[in-house]
Amino acid sequence: MSNAVFDTRHLLAFSALARLGSFTQAAQELFLTQSAVSHAIKALEEQVGCRLFERAGRSVSLTHAGEQLQRSVEKILAEMRAARSGLDELSRWGHGRLRLGASTTACQYILPTVLREFKQSFPKCVISIDPGDHARQTELLLNNRIDLALMLEPETTKELAFVPLFTDEMRYLVSPTHSWARAGHVQRDTFASETLILYNQTSYTFRLVKEYFQTEGVPLANFLELGSMDAIKELVKIGLGVGVLAPWVAKGEIASGALVSLPLGRRKLRRRWGVAYHKGRRLSLGEETFVGLCQTVTTDFSA
Incomplete structure (x- = not known):
């Protein structure tokens, strides 16, 4: 045979x-x-x-x-x-799977609204989410372990396609009782005595902030780093330091007056957010819908 x-x-x-x-x-x-x-x-x-x-x-x-x-x-x-x-x-409509990766910030402030809308159109789609920092999302995409990643724009990877969503601006966030808030601007003569409260020292955002201050000739010495945006905001509210965050993660607190947003300096520190996926892949209907919903939800996030 x-x-x-x-x-x-x-x-x-x-x-x-x-x-x-x-x-x-x-x-x-x-x-x-x-x-x-x-x-x-x-x-x-x-x-x-x-x-x-x-x-x-x-x-x-x-x-x-x-x-x-x-x-x-x-x-x-x-x-x-x-x-x-x-x-x-x-x-069939509404079926399939969607493997997502997202930064912790995106998981908290963007994904809930997007997925609530997505589930209305694709009620039987099986969704998995792998939270992690910028480097992890890039690794997961390159190893085909996720389909889409909601993340900051990849730096040099030519194997990834990127659909821009919005560009934000990193700014100081202070308590309304802080001297900078009362003055309406950053007081450079008091900067050295301030404690900066920054996001996760291993994150891509921390590196961007550190490089920004180095370029400005300001040593980044007196700082705390935390892995939670909510924790950073709470410490800033009680006056334990000055946060460096994008205003969209504190939209409610800024609107209510619980926090005050001030520019870092004349030169802006901007970041571009979007949805990344492996280049050459043709997105499914569900994936295209997810990207479209991300664009809709983040319309007013741009600085």
Whole structure:
């Protein structure tokens, strides 16, 4: 017997003929000519090296080898039908999967609204979220472990495509009782005595802030670093330091007057947010919808 893989068309012809016992009926079921069915059976018998049917006039019956093969063929065809059914299910509206990556900030301030809207259109879509910093999201995308990443723009990776959403500006956030808030501007003569409260020292944002201050000739020495935006805001509110954050993560607090936003300096520190994915991939309908919802939700986030 040859080690070659069976031709699916031959197996379908074999299955139909074994069930119906007639070349005519098998041909009608498969929408083929009788000669096409006969050719498929002959090719299959040549491949397995033995006769599969006994022919008696217009009717046929399985040989012992044919009976043994039939059990295997029916299992194979059943698996193929199940696979096709599963794929058809995924292609229906609202089904499928969406593997997302996002920074902790995006998980907290962007994703909840986006996913609430997304679920209305794709109620049966299975969603997984892998939170992590900038470097982790890049790694996950390059290793095909996530489909989309809501993140800051990748620096140099040519393998990733990037759909821009908005550009923000890092600013000082202070308590309304802080001397800078009362003065309405940053008092440079008191800067050295201030404690800056920054986001996670291992993050891409921390590196951007550090490089900004170095370029401005200001040593970044007296600072605290935390892994939670909410924790940073709370410490700033009680006057334990000056936060360096994007205003959109504190929109409610700024609007209520609980925090005051001030510029870092004449030169702005801007970041560009967007959705990244592996270049060359064609986005599914669900993925395109997710990107569109991200664009809608973040419309007023730009600085």
